[in-house]
Amino acid sequence: MLTVHHLQNSQSERIPWLCEELEIPYDLKLYERDPILAPASLKALTPMQASPVITDEETDPDFVLSESGAIVEYIIHKYGSGRLALPPSHPDYADYLHWFHFANGNLQPAMSGLFRVAVTDVDPEHPIYNLAANAVRKVLAHVEQRVGEATWLAGDEFTAADVMNFWSLTGMRVFTPLDLSGYPNILTYMERIANRKAYKVAMEKGDRGRESCLGGPPPKVFAGLGKTYTIFL
Template sequence: MLTVHHLEKSQSERIVWLCEELDIPYALKRYQREPVGKAAPADYKALHWSGTAPVITDGKVTLAESGAIIEYIVRRHGDGRLTVPPHSPEYADYLFWFHFVNGSLMPSLMMLAAEGGLAAFIGQRAHRSMAALDAHLADHTWLAGNTFTVADIMIGYPLTTRRQFYLPFDLSPYPGVGAYLQRMGDRPAYRWAMDKGDPGMPLLLA
């Protein structure tokens, strides 16, 4: 049985959402953060040597890292759904945005809460990234055109839940992103996933 080990308010929400979008059987095990410092509890850190969320177990397989887990589930359990084939005109966009999220966007957004020259430089990169994302979404329904894919699942977390950990981050300069988040929030699988993984948590969709 595929088990999603979900740490509250973490990147593992992506995996719950993915399973709901694919409508595949899975078990959900929820973990609360430590009350002081908000770190993952010891039993979560013990799941994988990385000590980070997300983590899944699937028979003898234990796997960490959002991108790797998404690829694994889509290929092993989802028949390749929610991806874009290499011959599609949207394939390059799909690859770029899927890897852009954890490779560029999240690290730069996290630096907005830091201080110093390097933080300021990377903070500027965060705003450039958001401006580029907003421009892309001005004429695309989803990141890979008109088709919802796992690239959209990847980017949901830093634009929503992760903002609870940043300094206040105003999305009003990015109307394309705001409209995109409304479309995301309208997806039944997203609502089901958030209700299961983090019941009662306000959804930052604006």
């Protein structure tokens, strides 16, 4: 049985959501933040001490895989018959590759970088703050343009590229509380995903009761930090 070890309110939401989209069986094990990072029981699973993590007894009783991109590809090709990935023969293959890797190559690092700067109370006029804020402006502008010209990130088809990027626009905003009101195409795109049955089911199973981060105004700052701060773009 495939087991998904999911740290709640984290990018590991990609994995149960993917399983729901592919309609494959999985066991979901939930972990709460302690208070910000993963608890010791989840940290013990991998050297990086973070989620997401999967174990797969069908492959090997000792099988453990981390890194969300690797997990997504593993599940798609081992259990999903390649569904939600585009093959090299597909006309949108290059776009699929770009956006699949954009999530952890640009979007999430930019959001995380601004979070780290803001939470340390760096003056918004400081060059380091401006550098972090500019990185976020750039990635959001890129996404805004793309979802204004295409229904999904890879093109006309919903793919794993959408699964990979979405949490950075939603749950990550609890840590980097951006107001997306100035990005109408992103908001429309987020609404399309929020209405997908598989996404709703995955959120109900893994993150029930989590504050909604689907609208334009920023959500509340994550309470586990014990402080409040404002993001300036």
